[in-house]
Amino acid sequence: MNTYRLAGEDDLQGVRSLFLKVRESIDNSKLFNWSPEMIETELINSQFYVSLSTDQVIEAFISFRENADSIEILALGTAPDRLRSGTMKGLLKGFAEKFSKNGKGIYLEVHPLNKAAISLYDKCGFKLSRVRKSYYKDGSDGLEMSYF
Numbered sequence: 001m002n003t004y005r006l007a008g009e010d011d012l013q014g015v016r017s018l019f020l021k022v023r024e025s026i027d028n029s030k031l032f033n034w035s036p037e038m039i040e041t042e043l044i045n046s047q048f049y050v051s052l053s054t055d056q057v058i059e060a061f062i063s064f065r066e067n068a069d070s071i072e073i074l075a076l077g078t079a080p081d082r083l084r085s086g087t088m089k090g091l092l093k094g095f096a097e098k099f100s101k102n103g104k105g106i107y108l109e110v111h112p113l114n115k116a117a118i119s120l121y122d123k124c125g126f127k128l129s130r131v132r133k134s135y136y137k138d139g140s141d142g143l144e145m146s147y148f
C-alpha cells in the first residue's frame, strides 16, 4: 500500500527524475507541455505531494502552490510503469481531502484533449468551473476544474 506525503529536500532528485520520465513518455506534448527548464523552475517554486511505494520509491507526484484563498495544482504525473493501477486516483483523492480541510478550494487547468486527466479529475470530485479561452500555446481553451 502506497503512502502519501509532502516531498522534502531529500526527495527532489526523485521528483525531478519522475517529472522528466513522465514528460518523455508523452506522445502528444501539447497535453503535458513541460520543458526541462520549466521543470527546474517548478522544483524551486512549487511544493510536491508524492506517492511512495512500500520500498520508498516515488511513483507519482502532484505539484502545487498554496495561495491566500486557494490551492493551484500545476502538474501531476504517474511513473509510466505504474499507469492504470489507481496510483494517481489514490494520491489525488488524498491530496484533495487533506488540503481542502482548511476551507481553500483547489483548482487546475487541463487541456480538453487530455481525456485521461479529465476522467481522473472527474472521478476525484473535480468539477468544470470555467473555460479559459485560448489558454494553451496551441490555441486550445483551458478547462479549469475545481474541488471544494
Ligand SMILES: CC(C)(COP(=O)(O)OP(=O)(O)OC[C@H]1O[C@@H](n2cnc3c(N)ncnc32)[C@H](O)[C@@H]1OP(=O)(O)O)[C@@H](O)C(=O)NCCC(=O)NCCS
Pocket (backbone or CB within 6 Å): 022, 026, 031, 032, 060, 074, 075, 076, 077, 078, 079, 082, 083, 084, 085, 086, 087, 088, 089, 090, 114, 115, 116, 117, 119, 120, 121, 123
Ligand atoms: C493522467 C495520469 C496522471 C493518470 O495516472 P494513473 O495513475 O494512471 O491514473 P489511475 O490509475 O489512478 O486512474 C484513475 C482514473 O483516471 C482515468 N484514466 C487514467 N488513465 C487513463 C487513460 N489512459 N484513458 C482514459 N482514462 C484514464 C480513469 O478514469 C481512471 O479510473 P479507472 O481506472 O477506474 O478507469 C497519467 O496518465 C499521467 O501521468 N499522464 C501524463 C501526465 C499528464 O497528462 N498529467 C496531467 C496534466 S498536468
